Amino acid sequence: MPEGLAPAPRTGRPLSDRLDLRLIAEMVEPRARVLDIGCGDGALLDILVHEKDVDGRGIEIDMALVTAAVAHGLPVIHADADTDLAFYPDAAFDYVILSRTLQATERPREVLAQMLRIGRRAIVSFPNFGHWQVRARLLLTGRMPRTKALDRAWYDTPNIHLCTISDFFALCEADGYRVERWLGVDEAGRKTPWRRNRRLANLFAEQGLFLLTRG
Amino acid sequence: MAETVRASLATAGITHQRVVFPEGLALDCGAVLKPLVVAYRTYGRLNDAKSNAILICHALTGDQYVAETHPVTSKPGWWEIMVGPGLPVDTERFFVICANVLGGCMGSSGPREEMTDAEGRPQGRPWGMQFPPVTIRDMVRAQAKLLDHLGVPKLFSVLGGSMGGMQVLEWAALYPERVFSAIPIATATHHSAQNIAFHEIGRQAINADPDFHGGEYWRHGVVPARGLAVARMTAHITYLSEEALTRKFGRRLRTGPMLTFSNDLFEVESYLQYQGSSFVQRFDANSYLTITRAMDYFDLAAEHGGSVAAAFRNTPVRFCVISFSSDWLFPTAMSREIVRALNAAAANVSFVEITSDKGHDAFLLDEPDLFRTVSGFLAGAAERWR
Structure with missing residues (x-):
């Protein structure tokens, strides 16, 4: 710290209390190199940088959020996950994180492949389209389901590539990624008790959270 | 001018x-x-x-x-x-x-x-x-x-x-x-190439000024003020957006509401001329040539x-x-x-x-x-x- 320079104090509270961010942060080793894709205003980076001393970077497509994050002292760039990951070198990061963003990408399979190219590990969370409420709403009303996690109408949702926890396991197997850890999580980000059983998690977890490595 | x-x-x-x-x-x-x-x-x-x-x-x-x-x-x-x-x-x-x-x-x-x-x-x-x-x-x-x-x-x-x-x-x-x-x-x-091209207009304007004297204007007790001012005016346009120019000046005339094809001056013209003439009070033409070249080389x-x-x-x-x-x-x-x-x-x-x-x-x-x-x-x- 430069003498005479007041540190950028993270006065009091972190940017966010979201529990799912806490769960992700728990997966990250201290002092690791981390890229957070779709980092928003930097809420997760803020936790990682200040509490885990990581060398954290973020990319975000919404310029207002980028400005907020940079103004908060976090290294965030304006970029598009679908096109800009290609510019990073192989294995540049220990962890590449995609929190609740996979379903909004144009080419999720390619994004995952890029994540595991530029990072040694990938951490991915996404809303589980297999949740019983989603299934029930489609079955009972015949309309596109809207839940707390998926709260936009079909015509204005950014979520264009929804999947279930089972679908995601299948993609990992098809593309040869090893699932090091996984968790079923409810909307508030609490671990769900049925997290050891894939079929139950696929029915009862509102989000899936995965830690992957190249197979 | x-x-x-x-x-x-x-x-x-x-x-x-x-x-x-x-x-x-x-x-x-x-x-x-x-x-x-x-x-x-x-x-x-x-x-x-x-x-x-x-x-x-x-x-x-x-x-x-x-x-x-x-x-x-x-x-x-x-x-x-x-x-x-x-x-x-x-x-x-x-x-x-x-x-x-x-x-x-x-x-x-x-x-x-x-x-x-x-x-x-x-x-x-x-x-x-x-x-x-x-x-x-x-x-x-x-x-x-x-x-x-x-x-x-x-x-x-x-x-x-x-x-x-x-x-x-x-x-x-x-x-x-x-x-x-x-x-x-x-x-x-x-x-x-576009950046270099704009700089070249400025350099040519300075070179074309009879007061430039091949860069040795100090010998003649003058400065190539017109050339340097044109260089500044051109450059100044590149520093602004069309929106900014429109917002600041639009098509307003200094002389009045009617265009008469005589000595009318759009406000944007007089603004640029002011920019040019105030610039030559503080800046040296040879410096301008030297520094624009340094940028072009970069x-x-x-x-x-x-x-x-x-x-x-x-x-x-x-x-x-x-x-x-x-x-x-x-x-x-x-x-x-x-x-x-x-x-x-x-x-x-x-x-x-x-x-x-x-x-x-x-x-x-x-x-x-x-x-x-x-x-x-x-x-x-x-x-x-x-």
Whole structure:
């Protein structure tokens, strides 16, 4: 710290209390190199940088959020996950994180492949389209389901590539990624008790959270 | 149009704060400039740990008077909105340095200063067109000597816009161990063909002025004021966006509401003429030629085997790249190129495009998002200083 320079104090509270961010942060080793894709205003980076001393970077497509994050002292760039990951070198990061963003990408399979190219590990969370409420709403009303996690109408949702926890396991197997850890999580980000059983998690977890490595 | 201005410019008789390096500086062109003179200003105080120095790099027609009334023009400093007590570059926390660039005309070695020979002996005449061609890298090397003189081993940050941003990039590439963080604003790793083309119009206008006398106008007691003013007017248009010009002037006439094809003057014309004529009061035509050339030569990739990423391989420098949405002289695409190269080098980089309709000049103007970004980035960097 430069003498005479007041540190950028993270006065009091972190940017966010979201529990799912806490769960992700728990997966990250201290002092690791981390890229957070779709980092928003930097809420997760803020936790990682200040509490885990990581060398954290973020990319975000919404310029207002980028400005907020940079103004908060976090290294965030304006970029598009679908096109800009290609510019990073192989294995540049220990962890590449995609929190609740996979379903909004144009080419999720390619994004995952890029994540595991530029990072040694990938951490991915996404809303589980297999949740019983989603299934029930489609079955009972015949309309596109809207839940707390998926709260936009079909015509204005950014979520264009929804999947279930089972679908995601299948993609990992098809593309040869090893699932090091996984968790079923409810909307508030609490671990769900049925997290050891894939079929139950696929029915009862509102989000899936995965830690992957190249197979 | 600017009147012919006698050589007794308003700058005569003003003493700039300067440091003389008798050993001189070896330039990229092969010549050794001896002695090297660097004019500079500082604000704030260097702390005991020497860890709070910030270097500001000025643009083409800027100078070292960043945050104080200009001794020549009596106008406010060119970045008083950014640099000062309590401002993003807070002079109560930071020791802020700004040097007049090599080749400039506010006291540093340049075409207007007295010519010296290889042994550094004065030749009794200004350099004029004999001043050796300089590069952005030469400018940075001169600044590095100034830092040695001031006892600053490492910069906490270096920032600047436009040509100042080129120097920022060059600083990070040339002296990565002396730069902790860097903020290149509205800039690029090279001048585009369009950038060079606009500069060439300015140079041709100066050359075509009968008062230019092949660069030796001092012999005739005149300056090529009309040529230099046209150069400034052309350049000034490139600094603004169409929206900004429309908002400021539209099609308004100075003379009245009716267009009569006689001596009507659109307000935008009179504004440009004012810009041109006030510019020649403070700027030297040969300096303008020298510095525009230095910008045109700048090509960071070419200096590093064709790759900007190679210039920043394993760089420890933290970057904050900033562009403006309506800047068509150094458009966001150019900043994005910098960011991609930095990503390829796995550098620590922030990048913000600020929405503004003020064009390239936005970096000098009241843009709250610019201030938030710079102060936030500096605060984040201060946490991580090592």
